[in-house]
Amino acid sequence: MPKTATKPVRIVVAKVGLDGHDRGVKVVARALRDAGYEVIYTGLRQTPEMVVDAALQEDAQVIGLSIHSGAHMTLFPAVVDELKRRKATDIVVFGGGIIPDDDIAVLRKKGVAAIFTPGTPLQEIVDWLRKRFPES
Amino acid sequence: MKVRARDAKELWQEEFEKAPVRDDGIETSTISGIPLKPLYTGDDLPRREEELPGQFPYTRGIHPSGYRGRLWTMRQFSGFATAEETNRRYKYLLANGQTGLSVAFDMPTLMGQDSDAPTSRGEVGHCGVAIDSLADMETLFEGIPLGDITTSMTINSPAAILLCMYIAVAEKQGVPASKLGGTLQNDILKEFIAQKEFIFPPAPSMRLVVDSIEYCAAEVPKWNTISISGYHIREAGSTAVQELAFTLADGMAYVDACLERGMHIDDFASRLSFFFDAHIDFFEEIAKFRAARRIWARWMRERYGAQQERSWKLRFHTQTAGVSLTAQQPELNIARTAIEAMAAVLGGTQSLHTNAMDEVLALPTDKAARIALRTQQLLAYETGAANTIDPLGGSYFVEALTDEMERQAEAYFKRIDEIGGVIPAIEAGFFQKEIADAAFRYQNEVEQKRRIMVQAKATNALNRLGKAAAGNDNLMPYILDAVRAYATEGEIMQAMIEVFGTYTETAVV
Numbered sequence: 001m002p003k004t005a006t007k008p009v010r011i012v013v014a015k016v017g018l019d020g021h022d023r024g025v026k027v028v029a030r031a032l033r034d035a036g037y038e039v040i041y042t043g044l045r046q047t048p049e050m051v052v053d054a055a056l057q058e059d060a061q062v063i064g065l066s067i068h069s070g071a072h073m074t075l076f077p078a079v080v081d082e083l084k085r086r087k088a089t090d091i092v093v094f095g096g097g098i099i100p101d102d103d104i105a106v107l108r109k110k111g112v113a114a115i116f117t118p119g120t121p122l123q124e125i126v127d128w129l130r131k132r133f134p135e136s
Numbered sequence: 137m138k139v140r141a142r143d144a145k146e147l148w149q150e151e152f153e154k155a156p157v158r159d160d161g162i163e164t165s166t167i168s169g170i171p172l173k174p175l176y177t178g179d180d181l182p183r184r185e186e187e188l189p190g191q192f193p194y195t196r197g198i199h200p201s202g203y204r205g206r207l208w209t210m211r212q213f214s215g216f217a218t219a220e221e222t223n224r225r226y227k228y229l230l231a232n233g234q235t236g237l238s239v240a241f242d243m244p245t246l247m248g249q250d251s252d253a254p255t256s257r258g259e260v261g262h263c264g265v266a267i268d269s270l271a272d273m274e275t276l277f278e279g280i281p282l283g284d285i286t287t288s289m290t291i292n293s294p295a296a297i298l299l300c301m302y303i304a305v306a307e308k309q310g311v312p313a314s315k316l317g318g319t320l321q322n323d324i325l326k327e328f329i330a331q332k333e334f335i336f337p338p339a340p341s342m343r344l345v346v347d348s349i350e351y352c353a354a355e356v357p358k359w360n361t362i363s364i365s366g367y368h369i370r371e372a373g374s375t376a377v378q379e380l381a382f383t384l385a386d387g388m389a390y391v392d393a394c395l396e397r398g399m400h401i402d403d404f405a406s407r408l409s410f411f412f413d414a415h416i417d418f419f420e421e422i423a424k425f426r427a428a429r430r431i432w433a434r435w436m437r438e439r440y441g442a443q444q445e446r447s448w449k450l451r452f453h454t455q456t457a458g459v460s461l462t463a464q465q466p467e468l469n470i471a472r473t474a475i476e477a478m479a480a481v482l483g484g485t486q487s488l489h490t491n492a493m494d495e496v497l498a499l500p501t502d503k504a505a506r507i508a509l510r511t512q513q514l515l516a517y518e519t520g521a522a523n524t525i526d527p528l529g530g531s532y533f534v535e536a537l538t539d540e541m542e543r544q545a546e547a548y549f550k551r552i553d554e555i556g557g558v559i560p561a562i563e564a565g566f567f568q569k570e571i572a573d574a575a576f577r578y579q580n581e582v583e584q585k586r587r588i589m590v591q592a593k594a595t596n597a598l599n600r601l602g603k604a605a606a607g608n609d610n611l612m613p614y615i616l617d618a619v620r621a622y623a624t625e626g627e628i629m630q631a632m633i634e635v636f637g638t639y640t641e642t643a644v645v
Contacts, residue, residue, distance in 0.1 A: 017243070017258070018243035018247045018255065018259050019333075020332025020333050021331070021332075021371075021372075022332060022372070023372045023373045023459075023571075023572075023575050026575065027572075027575055027579050030576050031579075044332055045255075047255060069243045069262060070259070070262035070499075071243070071257075071258030071259045071262060074257055074258025074259075075257075078257075078258075098496065098497065098498065100498045117463050118463045119462050119463045119496075119589070121583055121596070122579065122583055
């Protein structure tokens with residue numbers, strides 16, 4: 001749940017896993033910034049621990065994950081688990097990348113709030129965040 | 137005669153200006169933003185000596201016989217989980233007449249770490265084979281005579297290690313390194329620029345590349361030591377001109393580094409090869425391939441003083457554009473890939489990979505992989521595209537566009553020079569910024585409907601209808617949206633059938 005009514009929503013955007021395909025994550029980061037969010041992009045090859053560290057240090061309400069290596073079923077839940085371990089489950093996790101439909105259902109069950117696959121209009125991601133944080 | 141021609145053009149101009157023009161807001165520039173005229177005429181043809189295939193500057197192709205001499209190589213890149221499984225697959229392919237193998241490695245191998253490293257979790261065996269030591273490489277090529285085949289290895293930062301493993305496997309088979317043929321991607325500069333699979337800093341990375349080029353020139357002379365790649369630059373969001381310019385600039389940076397090492401240009405230039413993207417803007421892509429050959433030939437002969445003709449010839453592999461594919465209605469990707477592959481063929485590629493329609497969703501199914509390969513066979517044998525060399529040579533439009541791409545690439549070379557060269561430009565973030573800007577501009581054009589990716593809109597509406605059907609909302613607004621997006625009756629019904637199912641009555645007589 002959002003903490004205060006006036007504070008701008010801060011989003012940590014991260015590439016987890018070993019692949020370096022950062023076109024999508026960069027385009028999304030810019031679009032979120034242009035939509036008025038405070039966006040912190042961590043860069044490539046972040047471990048789940050590093051991502052959660054960054055989110056806590058930056059006092060972020062949202063973590064956006066991007067991956068194209070096929071390791072999403074390991075690494076996305078690992079971020080959610082790390083948030084649980086650090087008692088920071090108020091932070092919302094969403095993700096994107098080449099992720100098959102069957103995997104999306106499983107990831108949703110494991111606590112990833114939304115998955116956006118290739119071809120998603122940027123506005124759809126912004127709309128989703130607005131719905132999630134209506135006061136932002 | 138001249139006066140009449142002038143009048144005819146003026147008349148056309150007048151009629152064109154009077155004619156109604158579509159006002160759908162869709163861009164008329166190329167996908168990379170090069171403005172296009174509605175018509176090109178003889179006035180747009182450059183005044184220069186006629187260019188011919190097999191002759192400097194090779195704009196029309198490096199072989200005098202084009203595809204009449206030899207078709208392009210149909211080289212499909214693919215990855216499998218373990219060394220044993222991949223080995224079985226290779227044996228199957230070789231038994232079926234394939235002579236070249238292509239190795240896809242998994243992410244930990246590409247990033248130079250072992251399968252048991254903590255950061256390898258979840259990554260081992262995805263997207264390719266895991267190689268930790270020579271033992272894995274021995275398994276991978278078990279029973280495959282390395283002296284009789286060629287192998288392409290797509291790896292960069294740890295490329296030197298994998299090549300050494302290959303040489304060591306050959307040694308155990310009794311095959312000398314001098315008999316080995318194949319290609320190593322080994323292009324670290326595009327990793328810094330686009331794909332980002334770098335490990336060491338730029339200077340020692342370049343040292344390893346030059347070490348491998350120098351070693352192979354002496355010891356493994358049939359090996360293509362580097363595949364200088366624009367593909368990843370383009371897929372990261374660059375324009376066609378940026379792909380062309382940055383790739384050739386990388387090529388020149390490798391040449392400079394080898395010359396600094398004291399090598400002679402003609403001792404290594406002919407083993408350099410290139411790898412480009414074939415995107416969906418048909419004519420722009422053909423112009424790009426033609427311009428690439430001309431620019432490289434000129435630089436190699438005029439700037440670097442290469443004496444041998446084989447040092448002037450730019451040879452390249454092409455892959456169709458992964459980023460042009462849509463996750464919605466993947467069948468449309470078959471058509472996109474066919475058009476892109478045709479551009480590569482008309483651009484004179486030496487080898488080609490066609491993407492499978494479902495690659496945007498996950499690793500390809502067998503059926504999709506088969507259709508992708510059949511697409512190439514269809515181009516080679518049904519369309520007649522291989523019958524005439526550089527069939528678009530002399531086209532007012534394609535020639536003008538080829539010249540324009542060359543001009544814009546040369547302008548980039550100047551800018552890179554002003555920054556101090558490719559590595560300083562990487563360190564300044566120059567390429568990365570140019571590419572990110574181009575990717576963002578393109579995405580915005582798509583969102584503003586100034587570039588259209590067909591069917592995505594209708595499919596989105598259909599997806600929303602499907603989701604609504606699974607819930608309790610009134611479906612009318614969703615159906616209306618789908619109708620407005622020109623979804624067909626069958627598509628709309630299908631979206632609901634997927635949720636509701638269909639009714640079958642019990643037969644009663």
